[in-house]
Amino acid sequence: MSGDSTIRAVRLTPVAFAEPPLRNSAGVHGPAVSRLVIEVETAGGAVGLGETFGDPAVLAAAREAAQRLPGVDVFDLAGLGRVVGVDPLVDGQPDITGPAEVREPGTFAGTTRVKAYSAFEVAFLDAQGRLLGRPVHQLLGGRVRAEVEFCGYLFFKFGAHPGAPVDDWGEVLDPAAMVGLARRFADEYGFGALKVKGGVLEPDAEVETLRLLAAEFPGVALRIDPNAAWTVPTSIRVAESAAGLLEYLEDPTAGLTGMAEVAAATPTPLATNMVVTSFRQIRRCVELGSAGIVLADHHFWGGLRATQQLGAVAASLGLRLSMHSNSHLGISLAAMVQAAAVLPGLDYSCDTHYPWTVEDVVDVAGAPVIKDGRVTVGDAPGLGVTLDRDALARMHERWRRGGEQARDDVAAMRRHVPGWVDRRPRW
Incomplete structure:
Protein backbone atom coordinates (compact mmCIF):
# COMPACT_ATOMS: atom_id res chain seq x y z
CA MET A 1 0.00 0.00 0.00
CA SER A 2 1.41 3.39 -0.93
CA GLY A 3 1.04 6.46 1.23
CA ASP A 4 -1.10 8.47 -1.20
CA SER A 5 -3.83 9.92 0.99
CA THR A 6 -5.96 11.50 -1.75
CA ILE A 7 -9.52 10.19 -1.83
CA ARG A 8 -10.32 8.33 -5.02
CA ALA A 9 -13.71 6.84 -4.11
CA VAL A 10 -16.48 7.14 -1.54
CA ARG A 11 -19.02 4.35 -1.01
CA LEU A 12 -22.25 4.85 0.90
CA THR A 13 -24.20 1.74 1.89
CA PRO A 14 -27.47 2.18 3.78
CA VAL A 15 -28.27 -0.90 5.83
CA ALA A 16 -31.08 -2.19 8.01
CA PHE A 17 -30.40 -4.54 10.90
CA ALA A 18 -32.80 -6.43 13.12
CA GLU A 19 -33.65 -5.14 16.58
CA PRO A 20 -36.02 -6.34 19.33
CA PRO A 21 -39.17 -4.34 20.29
CA LEU A 22 -37.46 -2.14 22.89
CA ARG A 23 -39.76 0.28 24.75
CA ASN A 24 -39.18 3.95 25.52
CA SER A 25 -41.28 6.96 26.44
CA ALA A 26 -42.18 7.66 22.79
CA GLY A 27 -43.24 4.12 21.92
CA VAL A 28 -41.16 1.17 20.76
CA HIS A 29 -38.32 0.35 18.39
CA GLY A 30 -39.42 -1.15 15.08
CA PRO A 31 -38.16 -4.47 13.69
CA ALA A 32 -35.32 -2.90 11.70
CA VAL A 33 -32.90 -0.04 12.35
CA SER A 34 -31.48 1.98 9.47
CA ARG A 35 -27.82 2.99 9.55
CA LEU A 36 -25.43 4.35 6.96
CA VAL A 37 -22.02 2.73 6.43
CA ILE A 38 -19.41 4.99 4.84
CA GLU A 39 -16.24 3.86 3.09
CA VAL A 40 -13.59 6.40 2.09
CA GLU A 41 -10.92 4.88 -0.16
CA THR A 42 -7.62 6.61 -0.80
CA ALA A 43 -5.39 6.38 -3.86
CA GLY A 44 -2.95 4.51 -1.62
CA GLY A 45 -5.49 1.74 -1.05
CA ALA A 46 -6.49 2.58 2.53
CA VAL A 47 -10.22 2.35 3.28
CA GLY A 48 -11.62 4.30 6.21
CA LEU A 49 -14.97 3.35 7.75
CA GLY A 50 -17.69 5.48 9.33
CA GLU A 51 -21.23 4.85 10.54
CA THR A 52 -24.16 7.15 11.28
CA PHE A 53 -27.93 7.45 11.32
CA GLY A 54 -29.74 6.10 8.27
CA ASP A 55 -32.66 8.51 8.08
CA PRO A 56 -33.39 10.14 4.69
CA ALA A 57 -32.10 13.59 5.63
CA VAL A 58 -28.69 12.30 6.71
CA LEU A 59 -28.50 10.08 3.61
CA ALA A 60 -29.15 13.09 1.40
CA ALA A 61 -26.44 15.17 3.07
CA ALA A 62 -23.94 12.30 2.88
CA ARG A 63 -24.69 11.67 -0.79
CA GLU A 64 -24.17 15.32 -1.62
CA ALA A 65 -20.82 15.36 0.19
CA ALA A 66 -19.70 12.05 -1.33
CA GLN A 67 -19.88 13.50 -4.83
CA ARG A 68 -17.42 16.27 -3.90
CA LEU A 69 -14.94 14.33 -1.77
CA PRO A 70 -12.81 12.60 -4.45
CA GLY A 71 -9.56 14.54 -4.69
CA VAL A 72 -9.67 15.71 -1.06
CA ASP A 73 -6.86 14.55 1.22
CA VAL A 74 -7.98 12.41 4.18
CA PHE A 75 -5.72 14.46 6.41
CA ASP A 76 -7.61 17.63 5.47
CA LEU A 77 -10.39 17.64 8.06
CA ALA A 78 -10.96 21.36 7.55
CA GLY A 79 -11.51 20.58 3.87
CA LEU A 80 -14.04 17.93 4.89
CA GLY A 81 -15.95 20.58 6.79
CA ARG A 82 -16.00 22.83 3.74
CA VAL A 83 -17.27 20.01 1.53
CA VAL A 84 -20.03 19.00 3.95
CA GLY A 85 -20.81 22.66 4.56
CA VAL A 86 -20.55 22.62 8.33
CA ASP A 87 -18.40 23.70 11.25
CA PRO A 88 -19.30 21.14 13.92
CA LEU A 89 -18.35 23.47 16.76
CA VAL A 90 -20.78 26.22 15.78
CA ASP A 91 -23.40 24.64 13.52
CA GLY A 92 -25.15 22.42 16.03
CA GLN A 93 -28.56 23.05 17.52
CA PRO A 94 -29.20 26.76 18.26
CA ASP A 95 -28.87 28.12 21.78
CA ILE A 96 -31.88 27.46 24.02
CA THR A 97 -32.94 30.13 26.51
CA GLY A 98 -36.27 28.59 27.51
CA PRO A 99 -37.84 25.14 27.77
CA ALA A 100 -36.56 22.81 25.06
CA GLU A 101 -38.81 21.05 22.63
CA VAL A 102 -39.01 17.35 23.45
CA ARG A 103 -37.84 15.32 20.50
CA GLU A 104 -37.77 11.64 19.70
CA PRO A 105 -35.33 9.74 21.93
CA GLY A 106 -31.99 9.27 20.24
CA THR A 107 -32.84 11.17 17.05
CA PHE A 108 -33.19 14.77 18.20
CA ALA A 109 -29.64 15.97 18.56
CA GLY A 110 -27.38 17.88 16.20
CA THR A 111 -28.08 19.07 12.69
CA THR A 112 -28.28 16.80 9.67
CA ARG A 113 -24.97 18.06 8.30
CA VAL A 114 -23.21 17.67 11.65
CA LYS A 115 -24.34 14.03 11.76
CA ALA A 116 -23.00 13.47 8.25
CA TYR A 117 -19.74 15.29 9.00
CA SER A 118 -19.18 13.21 12.13
CA ALA A 119 -19.35 9.92 10.23
CA PHE A 120 -17.03 11.16 7.49
CA GLU A 121 -14.58 12.47 10.11
CA VAL A 122 -14.42 9.00 11.67
CA ALA A 123 -13.82 7.49 8.21
CA PHE A 124 -11.07 10.05 7.52
CA LEU A 125 -9.36 9.26 10.84
CA ASP A 126 -9.69 5.53 10.20
CA ALA A 127 -8.05 5.95 6.79
CA GLN A 128 -5.30 8.11 8.30
CA GLY A 129 -4.56 5.42 10.86
CA ARG A 130 -4.43 2.71 8.24
CA LEU A 131 -2.05 4.74 6.10
CA LEU A 132 0.23 5.45 9.06
CA GLY A 133 -0.13 2.08 10.76
CA ARG A 134 -1.41 3.83 13.88
CA PRO A 135 -4.61 3.46 15.95
CA VAL A 136 -7.01 6.40 15.92
CA HIS A 137 -6.42 7.08 19.61
CA GLN A 138 -2.80 7.93 18.83
CA LEU A 139 -3.94 10.37 16.16
CA LEU A 140 -6.04 12.04 18.85
CA GLY A 141 -3.10 12.44 21.22
CA GLY A 142 -2.91 9.05 22.89
CA VAL A 377 -8.43 -0.32 23.60
CA GLY A 378 -6.35 -2.00 20.90
CA ASP A 379 -3.40 -0.80 18.86
CA ALA A 380 -4.52 -2.04 15.43
CA PRO A 381 -4.35 0.64 12.71
CA GLY A 382 -7.31 2.99 12.46
CA LEU A 383 -10.47 1.81 14.22
CA GLY A 384 -9.24 -1.78 14.17
CA VAL A 385 -12.34 -3.22 12.46
CA THR A 386 -12.96 -4.51 8.93
CA LEU A 387 -16.15 -5.00 6.95
CA ASP A 388 -17.90 -8.31 6.53
CA ARG A 389 -18.90 -7.86 2.88
CA ASP A 390 -21.50 -10.61 2.92
CA ALA A 391 -23.21 -9.16 5.99
CA LEU A 392 -23.06 -5.67 4.51
CA ALA A 393 -24.74 -6.89 1.31
CA ARG A 394 -27.40 -8.79 3.25
CA MET A 395 -28.29 -5.82 5.41
CA HIS A 396 -28.28 -3.47 2.44
CA GLU A 397 -30.76 -5.73 0.65
CA ARG A 398 -33.02 -5.61 3.71
CA TRP A 399 -32.78 -1.81 3.66
CA ARG A 400 -33.50 -1.73 -0.07
CA ARG A 401 -36.68 -3.77 0.40
CA GLY A 402 -37.85 -1.45 3.17
CA GLY A 403 -36.88 1.78 1.45
CA GLU A 404 -35.75 5.07 2.95
CA GLN A 405 -37.57 5.54 6.23
CA ALA A 406 -36.96 7.73 9.25
CA ARG A 407 -37.14 6.10 12.65
CA ASP A 408 -40.71 6.30 13.98
CA ASP A 409 -41.21 4.80 17.44
CA VAL A 410 -44.79 6.11 17.58
CA ALA A 411 -45.88 4.33 14.38
CA ALA A 412 -44.17 1.16 15.57
CA MET A 413 -46.01 1.40 18.89
CA ARG A 414 -49.37 1.77 17.16
CA ARG A 415 -48.90 -1.69 15.71
CA HIS A 416 -48.86 -2.96 19.29
CA VAL A 417 -51.31 -0.44 20.82
CA PRO A 418 -53.70 1.12 18.27
CA GLY A 419 -54.21 4.82 18.84
CA TRP A 420 -51.01 5.25 20.85
CA VAL A 421 -50.05 8.92 21.34
CA ASP A 422 -46.59 10.16 22.24
CA ARG A 423 -47.50 12.35 25.19
CA ARG A 424 -44.69 13.81 27.25
CA PRO A 425 -44.86 14.41 30.09
CA ARG A 426 -47.05 11.35 30.57
CA TRP A 427 -46.85 11.32 34.36
Missing part, protein backbone atom coordinates in the same frame (compact mmCIF):
# COMPACT_ATOMS: atom_id res chain seq x y z
CA ARG A 143 -5.10 6.99 25.17
CA VAL A 144 -5.47 7.77 28.86
CA ARG A 145 -7.01 4.36 29.64
CA ALA A 146 -6.30 0.85 28.36
CA GLU A 147 -9.93 -0.27 28.75
CA VAL A 148 -13.25 1.50 28.31
CA GLU A 149 -15.98 0.59 30.76
CA PHE A 150 -19.53 0.16 29.46
CA CYS A 151 -22.93 0.13 31.15
CA GLY A 152 -25.58 -2.55 30.59
CA TYR A 153 -28.50 -0.78 28.87
CA LEU A 154 -31.74 -2.39 30.04
CA PHE A 155 -35.03 -1.91 28.20
CA PHE A 156 -38.57 -2.90 29.00
CA LYS A 157 -39.74 -4.70 25.88
CA PHE A 158 -42.52 -6.60 24.19
CA GLY A 159 -41.94 -10.29 23.61
CA ALA A 160 -42.11 -9.95 19.83
CA HIS A 161 -42.80 -7.64 16.94
CA PRO A 162 -46.36 -8.00 15.59
CA GLY A 163 -46.64 -11.21 13.54
CA ALA A 164 -43.22 -12.50 14.62
CA PRO A 165 -42.36 -15.26 17.09
CA VAL A 166 -41.25 -14.36 20.59
CA ASP A 167 -37.59 -13.34 20.47
CA ASP A 168 -34.74 -14.76 22.48
CA TRP A 169 -35.01 -12.06 25.14
CA GLY A 170 -38.69 -12.66 25.88
CA GLU A 171 -41.16 -10.17 27.34
CA VAL A 172 -39.90 -7.66 29.92
CA LEU A 173 -42.83 -5.56 31.12
CA ASP A 174 -42.60 -5.59 34.92
CA PRO A 175 -39.91 -5.05 37.58
CA ALA A 176 -39.28 -8.76 38.22
CA ALA A 177 -38.75 -9.48 34.53
CA MET A 178 -36.28 -6.59 34.34
CA VAL A 179 -34.23 -8.15 37.11
CA GLY A 180 -34.11 -11.37 35.10
CA LEU A 181 -32.91 -9.44 32.04
CA ALA A 182 -30.27 -7.69 34.14
CA ARG A 183 -29.02 -11.03 35.44
CA ARG A 184 -28.53 -12.22 31.88
CA PHE A 185 -26.65 -9.01 30.98
CA ALA A 186 -24.47 -9.34 34.07
CA ASP A 187 -23.71 -13.01 33.43
CA GLU A 188 -22.91 -12.56 29.73
CA TYR A 189 -21.07 -9.23 29.83
CA GLY A 190 -20.03 -8.57 33.43
CA PHE A 191 -21.33 -5.03 33.55
CA GLY A 192 -20.52 -3.03 36.67
CA ALA A 193 -23.25 -0.48 35.94
CA LEU A 194 -26.84 -0.84 34.72
CA LYS A 195 -29.10 1.72 33.07
CA VAL A 196 -32.87 1.39 32.82
CA LYS A 197 -34.67 3.02 29.91
CA GLY A 198 -37.57 4.47 31.87
CA GLY A 199 -40.70 6.40 31.01
CA VAL A 200 -42.47 3.13 30.18
CA LEU A 201 -44.11 1.88 33.38
CA GLU A 202 -45.78 3.98 36.05
CA PRO A 203 -43.04 5.89 37.93
CA ASP A 204 -43.58 3.94 41.15
CA ALA A 205 -43.09 0.67 39.25
CA GLU A 206 -39.84 1.97 37.80
CA VAL A 207 -38.63 2.96 41.28
CA GLU A 208 -39.50 -0.56 42.42
CA THR A 209 -37.42 -1.84 39.50
CA LEU A 210 -34.46 0.14 40.76
CA ARG A 211 -34.93 -1.20 44.29
CA LEU A 212 -35.02 -4.77 43.06
CA LEU A 213 -31.91 -4.22 40.93
CA ALA A 214 -30.06 -2.66 43.86
CA ALA A 215 -30.93 -5.65 46.03
CA GLU A 216 -29.97 -8.19 43.36
CA PHE A 217 -26.73 -6.45 42.33
CA PRO A 218 -25.18 -4.79 45.41
CA GLY A 219 -22.38 -2.44 44.47
CA VAL A 220 -23.51 -2.11 40.84
CA ALA A 221 -24.09 1.52 39.83
CA LEU A 222 -27.63 2.27 38.63
CA ARG A 223 -29.08 5.00 36.41
CA ILE A 224 -32.44 5.61 34.75
CA ASP A 225 -33.48 7.63 31.70
CA PRO A 226 -37.22 8.32 31.19
CA ASN A 227 -36.63 10.67 28.22
CA ALA A 228 -38.62 13.55 29.72
CA ALA A 229 -41.69 11.42 30.46
CA TRP A 230 -42.21 13.03 33.87
CA THR A 231 -43.40 16.44 35.05
CA VAL A 232 -41.16 18.42 37.38
CA PRO A 233 -43.15 17.37 40.50
CA THR A 234 -43.07 13.71 39.43
CA SER A 235 -39.34 13.93 38.73
CA ILE A 236 -38.70 15.33 42.20
CA ARG A 237 -40.90 12.65 43.81
CA VAL A 238 -39.05 9.88 41.93
CA ALA A 239 -35.69 11.34 42.91
CA GLU A 240 -36.78 11.33 46.56
CA SER A 241 -38.14 7.78 46.33
CA ALA A 242 -34.95 6.54 44.66
CA ALA A 243 -32.63 8.41 47.02
CA GLY A 244 -29.37 6.51 47.40
CA LEU A 245 -30.11 4.13 44.52
CA LEU A 246 -28.86 6.16 41.55
CA GLU A 247 -25.47 7.36 40.40
CA TYR A 248 -27.43 9.78 38.21
CA LEU A 249 -30.90 10.55 36.89
CA GLU A 250 -30.97 11.29 33.16
CA ASP A 251 -33.41 13.70 31.49
CA PRO A 252 -36.37 13.13 33.82
CA THR A 253 -38.23 16.19 32.54
CA ALA A 254 -38.24 18.54 29.56
CA GLY A 255 -36.21 21.69 29.04
CA LEU A 256 -33.33 23.48 30.69
CA THR A 257 -35.61 25.30 33.13
CA GLY A 258 -37.54 22.18 34.08
CA MET A 259 -34.31 20.27 34.62
CA ALA A 260 -32.99 23.14 36.74
CA GLU A 261 -36.03 22.95 39.02
CA VAL A 262 -35.47 19.24 39.55
CA ALA A 263 -31.71 19.68 40.09
CA ALA A 264 -32.34 22.31 42.76
CA ALA A 265 -34.67 19.96 44.65
CA THR A 266 -32.54 16.80 44.81
CA PRO A 267 -28.95 15.87 45.64
CA THR A 268 -29.09 13.13 42.97
CA PRO A 269 -26.93 14.27 40.02
CA LEU A 270 -28.80 14.99 36.79
CA ALA A 271 -27.45 14.01 33.39
CA THR A 272 -28.62 15.02 29.93
CA ASN A 273 -28.37 14.35 26.25
CA MET A 274 -31.67 16.10 25.47
CA VAL A 275 -31.23 19.68 26.71
CA VAL A 276 -27.49 19.98 26.02
CA THR A 277 -26.63 18.64 22.59
CA SER A 278 -24.34 21.39 21.26
CA PHE A 279 -21.66 23.72 22.55
CA ARG A 280 -24.01 26.69 22.37
CA GLN A 281 -26.29 25.20 25.00
CA ILE A 282 -23.64 24.53 27.64
CA ARG A 283 -23.47 28.09 28.96
CA ARG A 284 -27.20 28.29 29.64
CA CYS A 285 -27.13 24.88 31.30
CA VAL A 286 -24.40 26.02 33.68
CA GLU A 287 -26.15 29.33 34.39
CA LEU A 288 -29.37 27.57 35.35
CA GLY A 289 -27.78 24.56 37.00
CA SER A 290 -29.86 22.26 34.77
CA ALA A 291 -27.49 19.27 34.80
CA GLY A 292 -24.08 18.41 36.14
CA ILE A 293 -23.37 15.59 33.68
CA VAL A 294 -23.34 15.83 29.87
CA LEU A 295 -23.58 12.69 27.75
CA ALA A 296 -21.11 12.88 24.91
CA ASP A 297 -21.93 11.31 21.55
CA HIS A 298 -19.59 11.79 18.62
CA HIS A 299 -22.44 11.12 16.16
CA PHE A 300 -24.12 14.44 16.89
CA TRP A 301 -21.49 16.50 18.68
CA GLY A 302 -19.38 16.71 15.52
CA GLY A 303 -17.02 13.75 15.60
CA LEU A 304 -14.16 12.45 17.72
CA ARG A 305 -12.17 15.67 17.86
CA ALA A 306 -15.24 17.68 18.85
CA THR A 307 -15.88 15.13 21.59
CA GLN A 308 -12.39 15.82 22.91
CA GLN A 309 -13.18 19.52 22.89
CA LEU A 310 -16.41 18.85 24.74
CA GLY A 311 -14.32 17.14 27.41
CA ALA A 312 -12.11 20.20 27.77
CA VAL A 313 -15.08 22.58 27.96
CA ALA A 314 -16.83 20.37 30.50
CA ALA A 315 -13.74 20.20 32.69
CA SER A 316 -13.33 23.98 32.64
CA LEU A 317 -16.94 24.47 33.78
CA GLY A 318 -17.05 21.75 36.39
CA LEU A 319 -19.32 19.47 34.35
CA ARG A 320 -18.82 15.72 34.29
CA LEU A 321 -19.05 13.37 31.31
CA SER A 322 -20.76 10.13 30.45
CA MET A 323 -21.43 8.78 26.94
CA HIS A 324 -24.76 8.39 25.12
CA SER A 325 -25.69 5.52 22.82
CA ASN A 326 -28.22 4.85 20.11
CA SER A 327 -28.89 1.63 18.20
CA HIS A 328 -25.60 1.00 16.41
CA LEU A 329 -23.25 -1.46 14.77
CA GLY A 330 -19.62 -2.35 15.40
CA ILE A 331 -18.10 0.58 13.47
CA SER A 332 -19.78 3.03 15.82
CA LEU A 333 -18.80 1.00 18.87
CA ALA A 334 -15.17 1.00 17.72
CA ALA A 335 -15.33 4.78 17.25
CA MET A 336 -16.90 5.21 20.71
CA VAL A 337 -14.03 3.22 22.21
CA GLN A 338 -11.46 5.43 20.50
CA ALA A 339 -13.21 8.59 21.73
CA ALA A 340 -13.56 7.29 25.28
CA ALA A 341 -9.93 6.17 25.34
CA VAL A 342 -8.66 9.76 25.00
CA LEU A 343 -11.10 11.55 27.35
CA PRO A 344 -9.39 12.24 30.71
CA GLY A 345 -12.63 13.44 32.32
CA LEU A 346 -14.88 10.54 31.39
CA ASP A 347 -16.35 10.03 34.85
CA TYR A 348 -18.88 7.28 34.18
CA SER A 349 -19.13 4.08 32.17
CA CYS A 350 -20.45 4.52 28.63
CA ASP A 351 -23.90 3.53 27.41
CA THR A 352 -24.11 1.05 24.57
CA HIS A 353 -26.91 -0.75 22.72
CA TYR A 354 -24.42 -3.28 21.35
CA PRO A 355 -25.62 -6.31 23.37
CA TRP A 356 -28.97 -5.90 21.61
CA THR A 357 -27.25 -6.07 18.20
CA VAL A 358 -27.72 -9.60 16.86
CA GLU A 359 -25.96 -9.01 13.52
CA ASP A 360 -23.14 -6.76 12.44
CA VAL A 361 -21.36 -5.39 9.37
CA VAL A 362 -17.89 -5.82 10.87
CA ASP A 363 -15.93 -9.03 10.69
CA VAL A 364 -16.31 -10.98 13.90
CA ALA A 365 -12.56 -11.50 14.13
CA GLY A 366 -11.97 -7.81 14.77
CA ALA A 367 -15.29 -6.77 16.30
CA PRO A 368 -15.14 -5.09 19.72
CA VAL A 369 -15.76 -7.53 22.58
CA ILE A 370 -17.36 -6.53 25.89
CA LYS A 371 -15.80 -8.63 28.66
CA ASP A 372 -16.11 -7.90 32.38
CA GLY A 373 -18.04 -4.81 31.34
CA ARG A 374 -15.10 -3.40 29.37
CA VAL A 375 -13.67 -3.18 25.88
CA THR A 376 -9.89 -3.27 25.51
